Amino acid sequence: MSGRDNDTDPSVEPGQRVSLDAVFDTLADVAPEIRAGLPGRRVKTEETNESGERQLAADVWADDVLEDRLGGLDAVGEYASEERADVLDTGDGALSVAVDPLDGSSNLQSNNPMGTIVGVYDEPLPAPGSALVASAFVLYGPLTTLTVARDGTTTEYVVEDDGPREVGTVSLPDDPTVYGFGGRVPDWTDDFTGYVREVEQELKLRYGGAMLADVNQVLTYGGIFGYPGLRENPEGKLRHQFEAAPMAYVLHCAGGASSDGAQSVLDTEPDGLHGRTPVYLGNERLVDDLEAALDTR
Ligand code: AHM
Numbered sequence: 001m002s003g004r005d006n007d008t009d010p011s012v013e014p015g016q017r018v019s020l021d022a023v024f025d026t027l028a029d030v031a032p033e034i035r036a037g038l039p040g041r042r043v044k045t046e047e048t049n050e051s052g053e054r055q056l057a058a059d060v061w062a063d064d065v066l067e068d069r070l071g072g073l074d075a076v077g078e079y080a081s082e083e084r085a086d087v088l089d090t091g092d093g094a095l096s097v098a099v100d101p102l103d104g105s106s107n108l109q110s111n112n113p114m115g116t117i118v119g120v121y122d123e124p125l126p127a128p129g130s131a132l133v134a135s136a137f138v139l140y141g142p143l144t145t146l147t148v149a150r151d152g153t154t155t156e157y158v159v160e161d162d163g164p165r166e167v168g169t170v171s172l173p174d175d176p177t178v179y180g181f182g183g184r185v186p187d188w189t190d191d192f193t194g195y196v197r198e199v200e201q202e203l204k205l206r207y208g209g210a211m212l213a214d215v216n217q218v219l220t221y222g223g224i225f226g227y228p229g230l231r232e233n234p235e236g237k238l239r240h241q242f243e244a245a246p247m248a249y250v251l252h253c254a255g256g257a258s259s260d261g262a263q264s265v266l267d268t269e270p271d272g273l274h275g276r277t278p279v280y281l282g283n284e285r286l287v288d289d290l291e292a293a294l295d296t297r
Pocket residue numbers: 053082100102103104105106182183209210211212227237
């Protein structure tokens with residue numbers, strides 16, 4: 001599966017193109033299997049992940065499936081995920097994949113959307129945002145969709161049992177409509193709260209508790225999603241390697257912008273494999289305004 005100009009873009013090395021095709025073909029292949037396995041796995045386990053969150057049976061199972069399928073590719077030399085402590089050495093492949101197997105898995109209890117996020121880096125993990133060469137997410141909503149960012153283009157596919165069908169290129173609408181921010185309002189900083197008061201004059205609130213689904217609303221309607229730094233947790237909730245940077249890459253390839261509050265997430269480094277970061281994703285104007293509101297120099 002390739003991006004719009006993939007076959008002709010001279011900056012993409014042919015070997016890497018084949019490797020990325022293998023990663024995203026495999027992801028498209030495995031998506032219906034993961035979706036079909038969710039209903040029977042709503043129960044909580046006794047285990048917590050590296051971020052201290054109680055794991056669902058579905059989190060652990062999806063991680064195992066993705067480790068087996070993506071880690072098994074010749075192109076992939078390292079596999080890491082939100083659900084396991086350490087990076088797994090999977091061979092000699094040049095690509096490192098960082099996976100959130102089920103982003104928003106707490107939505108399984110309430111039957112709301114969730115999905116899989118895959119960041120593809122060309123450096124050993126943990127790697128900076130600048131080492132991303134592609135990323136993708138699968139959204140298990142009323143439809144299963146696969147959104148792939150590579151070669152400067154974001155493309156959406158509908159995944160069916162007989163394979164993916166391309167829907168088209170994703171470009172952030174110029175005229176934004178929606179916003180969604182995580183965390184409890186009393187935990188927000190005053191500067192961030194001031195920014196939100198402006199945004200809510202213009203946009204409509206849409207927040208569902210699964211980052212990739214909320215970001216997909218921003219991709220569809222234009223706007224901004226964020227999980228801010230909080231008073232007691234200045235790094236916020238979302239993980240740099242598995243969530244923030246891969247989704248930032250999707251936004252950039254769709255004509256949008258990302259920020260950690262001061263600079264693009266693609267220009268920042270994770271604080272360890274499971275390090276968290278504030279993250280804001282959306283239309284460039286809204287992200288610029290956010291950075292200005294948080295700039296207290
Ligand atoms: P998860 O990957 O363990 O499901 O956690 C991340 C999720 C994000 O998808 C979402 O943006 C956030 O947690 C929601 O958190 P909150 O419940 O605080 O709104």
